[in-house]
Structure formats: C-alpha cells, structure tokens
Amino acid sequence: MLKIGWIDFLNTLPFNFEIAGIKPEFEYKLYKGVPVKLNKLLRNKEIDIAIASSAEYIENFQDYLILPNLSISATNKVHSVAIFSNKQLSDIKEVYLSKASKTSRYLTKIIFDIFLKKEISYKELENYQDIEKKSVLLIGDNAIFFSDRFKYVYDLSEIWYKNTGLPFVFALWILNKEIFYKKERQLRQFYNILMESKEKILKNLPNFVKNFVKTEKFSREFATEYIKNLDYNLTEKHIQSLKLFSKYLQDVKIIKKEPKFNLLNF
Ligand SMILES: C=C(O[C@@H]1C=C(C(=O)O)C=C[C@H]1O)C(=O)O
CATH class of the missing domain: 3.40.190.10 (Periplasmic binding protein-like II)
Structure with a gap:
C-alpha cells in the first residue's frame, strides 16, 4: 500500500492520474489536505510520498528524496x-x-x-x-x-x-528516504504514472478542465489559463532556484544547514 499525500488545490490537476484514467497496479490511499498538513504527515512518516512544500524538503532534506522532473513552479506570475x-x-x-x-x-x-x-x-x-x-x-x-x-x-x-531571473519552485514530490528501499517497485510505477498523467492532462487541458473542475469557484477559462501558465517541470534551472532560495533562508536565519538536493535517478 502506497500512502500518497495530495494537495487539494486546482494546481495539482495535471498529476491527477485518476481522472487521466491511469490505474496503478498497486494499492494506494490518497491523503488530501493543504500543504502544511501534508508536510506534517510526511515528517511523521504517516505517509510515504506527497506533493508538498519545497521548504519542507529544504528544512529536512536528510530524511527525504525528490522525484525527478516534477514540481509546481512558476516563471514570473503564479496567480495563486x-x-x-x-x-x-x-x-x-x-x-x-x-x-x-x-x-x-x-x-x-x-x-x-x-x-x-x-x-x-x-x-x-x-x-x-x-x-x-x-x-x-x-x-x-x-x-x-x-x-x-x-x-x-x-x-x-x-x-x-x-x-x-529564475522560476520559483513551490512544491515538489517528496518521499521518505527509507521507504524507497521498501517500496521501490511501487514508487517507480507511481513516478511513471505521474509523468504520464502530466503529459496527457496538459495536452488536452480544456477537456479535463471541462469534465473535472467544479465551476462554483472559478470559470473554466480561468482554470485552463491558470494551469497552462504554471510550470510542472524540474530542471537544472529549478534546482538552481531552490539553491538560491535555500541560501536566502540561511541569510534570514530560517535554516542553518545548506541542503543537498537528492533526486531519484529514475
Ligand atoms: C503554487 C502554489 O504553491 C503551493 C504553495 C505551497 C507553500 O506555500 O508551502 C505548497 C505547495 C504548493 O501547492 C499555490 O498554492 O498556489
């Protein structure tokens, strides 16, 4: 059973493998909540992996690993x-x-x-x-x-x-280091599923928004443009930005230690 933390915001739509129609071959449970709740569940090892605050990784990097190629980031305006x-x-x-x-x-x-x-x-x-x-x-x-x-x-x-001049990385897919060895097979599959969902949903975004976004809070047009404007990648440039963010966090004395960014080599 893979315990997965899920931020229940509009911006996680491209990771939503359930609406993308992709069914994992392993059992899983979704734990939904705001970032702070998921950060805490992850830190207490009540869940295995989550889309969570990049600052949670930075503060407790010794305990965590990062899924490659995935983030919630924005170059210039994020809007949310x-x-x-x-x-x-x-x-x-x-x-x-x-x-x-x-x-x-x-x-x-x-x-x-x-x-x-x-x-x-x-x-x-x-x-x-x-x-x-x-x-x-x-x-x-x-x-x-x-x-x-x-x-x-x-x-x-x-x-x-x-x-x-850099994109800002708000969220990363973070997992507890020790579960990697216990659940490697599920994690590899889950990573592939997330990559596939992201591609499928972003390619056909207006359709997914039309079918799966509730419109009491925002219009479909807004939701589509908002997600389209976000950046779901994690490249060298994003890591550079995370490193600079970490340096500033040291300067303002929020963190003491310079983090290492340990990405899984999938
Ligand atoms: C882009 C966003 O970034 C979020 C902000 C987070 C934080 O401040 O800790 C964590 C996860 C992200 O989903 C958003 O909330 O709109």
Whole structure:
C-alpha cells in the first residue's frame, strides 16, 4: 500500500492520474489536505510520498528524496500565491500569513527582508472575516477566490523572478528516504504514472478542465489559463532556484544547514 499525500488545490490537476484514467497496479490511499498538513504527515512518516512544500524538503532534506522532473513552479506570475492588499506596498506594515503554507510564508520573509529591505510585523491569518481590511498572504484556491476583494496583488513568484531571473519552485514530490528501499517497485510505477498523467492532462487541458473542475469557484477559462501558465517541470534551472532560495533562508536565519538536493535517478 502506497500512502500518497495530495494537495487539494486546482494546481495539482495535471498529476491527477485518476481522472487521466491511469490505474496503478498497486494499492494506494490518497491523503488530501493543504500543504502544511501534508508536510506534517510526511515528517511523521504517516505517509510515504506527497506533493508538498519545497521548504519542507529544504528544512529536512536528510530524511527525504525528490522525484525527478516534477514540481509546481512558476516563471514570473503564479496567480495563486500573493500578498493581497488594499494598500500600496510602501504603506504595508503588517502581513497576515496563510496557515496552509510553508514555502510561501518563507518567501514572503525573503521578499521583505532581502529584496525590499522593509521591516514587517507578521501575524497568523485565523479566518477570512473582513479580509479586505488586511494585507494577507494567500495560497492556492483561496488566493484565486478572494483576489477580487483587493486593489493590489503582489504576486510572489513575479517578485522572485524580477529579482533572480529564475522560476520559483513551490512544491515538489517528496518521499521518505527509507521507504524507497521498501517500496521501490511501487514508487517507480507511481513516478511513471505521474509523468504520464502530466503529459496527457496538459495536452488536452480544456477537456479535463471541462469534465473535472467544479465551476462554483472559478470559470473554466480561468482554470485552463491558470494551469497552462504554471510550470510542472524540474530542471537544472529549478534546482538552481531552490539553491538560491535555500541560501536566502540561511541569510534570514530560517535554516542553518545548506541542503543537498537528492533526486531519484529514475
Ligand atoms: C503554487 C502554489 O504553491 C503551493 C504553495 C505551497 C507553500 O506555500 O508551502 C505548497 C505547495 C504548493 O501547492 C499555490 O498554492 O498556489
């Protein structure tokens, strides 16, 4: 049985092997939730593998391995990770951070500390009441959903791209090192299934969106354009970006040790 962590956001659609009609030959169970929940399940070894926060890998890299060629990244705008505000950036003094995120919370700190050199007080975003009166970091479907309440959108990967020229890697397929030896066969098959799903769904995206995306939250046109704009690859350039992100995380004292990026050689 392979225990798989699944971020329940629109942006994981291209990995959805079930809707792609690909059936694994092994038994599996999906554990759905926001990134922080999956990071925790993975760290506690309650699941084997997950699409989880890239920052979770960076912080605990000794325990993990990465599936190659796969990520959720964005070159320039991501559209679903941003600081939303009705204030101009220069007037923002406090930011309420989404509790669902790890990577984007850390990126927010790097943006203010290193790129903008601006002191900010950080608070937890406990609920969505009167959200338009605050400056908030939102991720995933909520970011898309609440965006029209705000005059200004400070897109985090756009800011990263302007400062570094690199794509920003939000999520990776991370697995617990020790399960590789126990479940190598399933993992290899799962990797092939993810690669196949990604290809199949992205090739025929409007059709998959039409059949599988619920339209209460966003229009089909938006969903298609949003996914099309994301980058699901993991190349040398993405690794370079992860290394730079890690260096900045050391500079702002969030991590102590420089991580190694251990990709499975599939
Ligand atoms: C692109 C996104 O990136 C997400 C952000 C994450 C984080 O901040 O920890 C983790 C996984 C990603 O799915 C998004 O939420 O829209």
